Amino acid sequence: MSATFLPPVATSPPLSPGVWPVHRVFGETSFRADAEVQAIAFGPGGLWSVEEGGGLRQWDGATGKLRAWHELEEDATLWSFRQDGRLLAGCTADLILWDLPSGRRRAIIPQAAWITAVAFLPGMDLAATGHDDGLVRVWDIADGTLLREFHGYFRPVSALAFSPDGKRIVSAGEDKLMLIWSIDTGEIDGLFGGHTDRIPAMIWHPDGRRIISAGWDTTARVWDAETHEPIILLNSHVGQVVALALSPDGSLLACADEANAVHVWDLNTNEELQILREAEAEIRCLAFNEDGTRLAAGRADRSLHLWQPVSGECLSDQVESTGTVTSVAVSPDGRRLTGAHGNVLRVWGVDSGGLSEERHGSELRSVAYSPDGQLLAVGGEQIELLNASSLSNVRLLVGPEKPIVALAFATGTPLLAAGGNASPDVWIWDTRSGEPALLIPDAVPGCTAQCLAFHPHKPVLAVGGCDWYETNGSDGLVVVWDVPGKRREALLGGGATAIAFDPTGRRLAVAGLDHVVRVWDLAERRLVGERIGHADTIRGLAYSPDGRWLASAGDDRTVWLWDAETGRAFSIASLSVQATSLVFTSDGKALFTGNGDGSCSELRIPAALSD
Numbered sequence: 001m002s003a004t005f006l007p008p009v010a011t012s013p014p015l016s017p018g019v020w021p022v023h024r025v026f027g028e029t030s031f032r033a034d035a036e037v038q039a040i041a042f043g044p045g046g047l048w049s050v051e052e053g054g055g056l057r058q059w060d061g062a063t064g065k066l067r068a069w070h071e072l073e074e075d076a077t078l079w080s081f082r083q084d085g086r087l088l089a090g091c092t093a094d095l096i097l098w099d100l101p102s103g104r105r106r107a108i109i110p111q112a113a114w115i116t117a118v119a120f121l122p123g124m125d126l127a128a129t130g131h132d133d134g135l136v137r138v139w140d141i142a143d144g145t146l147l148r149e150f151h152g153y154f155r156p157v158s159a160l161a162f163s164p165d166g167k168r169i170v171s172a173g174e175d176k177l178m179l180i181w182s183i184d185t186g187e188i189d190g191l192f193g194g195h196t197d198r199i200p201a202m203i204w205h206p207d208g209r210r211i212i213s214a215g216w217d218t219t220a221r222v223w224d225a226e227t228h229e230p231i232i233l234l235n236s237h238v239g240q241v242v243a244l245a246l247s248p249d250g251s252l253l254a255c256a257d258e259a260n261a262v263h264v265w266d267l268n269t270n271e272e273l274q275i276l277r278e279a280e281a282e283i284r285c286l287a288f289n290e291d292g293t294r295l296a297a298g299r300a301d302r303s304l305h306l307w308q309p310v311s312g313e314c315l316s317d318q319v320e321s322t323g324t325v326t327s328v329a330v331s332p333d334g335r336r337l338t339g340a341h342g343n344v345l346r347v348w349g350v351d352s353g354g355l356s357e358e359r360h361g362s363e364l365r366s367v368a369y370s371p372d373g374q375l376l377a378v379g380g381e382q383i384e385l386l387n388a389s390s391l392s393n394v395r396l397l398v399g400p401e402k403p404i405v406a407l408a409f410a411t412g413t414p415l416l417a418a419g420g421n422a423s424p425d426v427w428i429w430d431t432r433s434g435e436p437a438l439l440i441p442d443a444v445p446g447c448t449a450q451c452l453a454f455h456p457h458k459p460v461l462a463v464g465g466c467d468w469y470e471t472n473g474s475d476g477l478v479v480v481w482d483v484p485g486k487r488r489e490a491l492l493g494g495g496a497t498a499i500a501f502d503p504t505g506r507r508l509a510v511a512g513l514d515h516v517v518r519v520w521d522l523a524e525r526r527l528v529g530e531r532i533g534h535a536d537t538i539r540g541l542a543y544s545p546d547g548r549w550l551a552s553a554g555d556d557r558t559v560w561l562w563d564a565e566t567g568r569a570f571s572i573a574s575l576s577v578q579a580t581s582l583v584f585t586s587d588g589k590a591l592f593t594g595n596g597d598g599s600c601s602e603l604r605i606p607a608a609l610s611d
Helices: none
Strands: 024-026 037-043 046-051 055-059 066-071 078-081 087-091 094-099 104-110 115-121 126-131 135-140 145-151 157-162 168-173 177-182 188-193 201-204 210-214 220-224 230-234 241-246 252-257 262-266 271-276 283-288 295-299 304-307 326-330 336-341 344-349 355-360 364-369 375-380 383-387 393-397 404-409 415-420 426-430 435-440 448-454 460-466 476-482 487-493 498-501 507-511 516-521 526-532 538-543 549-554 558-563 569-574 579-584 590-595 600-604
Touching: 037 078, 037 295, 046 078, 046 087, 046 304, 078 115, 087 115, 115 168, 126 157, 135 157, 135 168, 145 177, 157 210, 168 201, 201 241, 210 241, 252 283, 252 295, 262 295, 326 579, 336 364, 336 375, 336 590, 336 600, 344 364, 375 404, 375 415, 404 448, 415 448, 426 460, 448 498, 460 498, 476 507, 507 538, 507 549, 516 549, 538 590, 549 579, 558 579
Parallel strands: 037 283, 115 157, 157 201, 241 283, 326 364, 364 404, 498 538, 538 579
Antiparallel strands: 024 600, 037 046, 046 055, 055 066, 078 087, 087 094, 094 104, 115 126, 126 135, 135 145, 157 168, 168 177, 177 188, 201 210, 210 220, 220 230, 241 252, 252 262, 262 271, 283 295, 295 304, 326 336, 326 590, 336 344, 344 355, 364 375, 375 383, 383 393, 404 415, 415 426, 426 435, 448 460, 460 476, 476 487, 498 507, 507 516, 516 526, 538 549, 549 558, 558 569, 579 590, 590 600
16 A cells, blocks of 8 residues: 655635625634544644544634634544644544645555554654554655554554654553564563553653653553653542643643543652643643643533643633534514523624623523514523513423424414424414413424424424434425414425525425435425535525525535525635524625534625625
């Protein structure tokens, strides 16, 4: 197998037919990614992170704001930065290398077995890979040449580290044994053990005399690299030690454990300096900056955290919400933008762009304004009707199984529909009395209710459902209900993640699980068009009030603007985060997306298209 070295091409394909710029961002967050952060490093231009799914982000280390991002389009099972932050490895059955800060793919080096560990030699084009077949391989990554292969384990390799002079490498296997290899001779220079559980990380100290290992046995250990004897046992952890980082001068060691604590040690005195406990989610990775004055942690809740390691001072904003979905709504007068994310409800003034109200409570998944703008419905663990101006509670609606993921107000009647993704049932309330007006049991048979939309002119409700198990040969249904008549008007095959009526009520747009938007003519019961372009799940659909445009947004971080009649795509907006909901303003001049990090993006209809 030969390595493939690629020309410097952009990692994200150019968007066409037209790039649609984001006008404003409301509630812009700091140090928030789209998925679990799996590797971090300080490098050229700031702090870098890579997340599950291959999102590479460059952060301003002082403000936490996103400077740049690249979609690497690789679903690697293991990511690792070189210590200088100028190279990134994505590991599968291949070793894939990416240059920073360009984010360009540099090489693909095929492997004979799945990669389970990787290490770089600072300052040189050497990398080592550990594999599930128990072998360790050393590579010249300048040309993809295999330099050495070590046979030492019958089980997968769990961690690797080069000696500072590049002459040796230490490996750990799932059998909990650590081996030191001579790269020149290919022979074992040392064997030592002591950990009683898995060893997920190792570092060779820059002085060449010490090796640090992390263990799931709740310890980190410092070893003599020559005698293979332990120097000190760092056993102040209450859970598995999962990640290590060493300051570049070797004076500070950071160890993260499953109790979400980071222990900072002075390796000159072997004294513990700090226990950093601000993190509320599992820590996946750690990194020091060049002078050891900053320590960063990447977490499972899609956030990064930053400290001054010696003083313990927290240098990043505390993450208040760990939600993955932002539901967004705009008041009918267009003056208020509301986003529900995690356990936080925020209201911004659209004209000023400033935050006007904030309310904390239980987990929120959906939000909707009543047509007259007087009420705001929020759903999650429960359904609350709020005064839209003051956010004070009007009444609590009890009935559907949580979580409530879909809410829809009817036009011209005081009806509110709600559905939860744990049930096929849909509840409809009279918002004046707070009493249930109708329960539609099994509104989407064999599915869970994912999305709702009321007809714009009459009490007809469309319910989109998904059958995640596909036990009946289909991935779901869309059912259109006559609410007063308590009967089905139409049944459309195929699951739905988002639905929207056009302003006439004649057409219904449905986002399928295959990432295709299908438009149905309900009067004629026929499919009239398909909109193909999204590369991942579509989370939001909305027609402009005049019916000219159909917009779609989703997990692929794009928003598409389609001609509602012809299906032609006019503009595509590229976001840095997943778009999880979508809504037009009442004048049709702009639309807003709710984003996976809790922010909301404003997109203006291009002037050339608004004539």
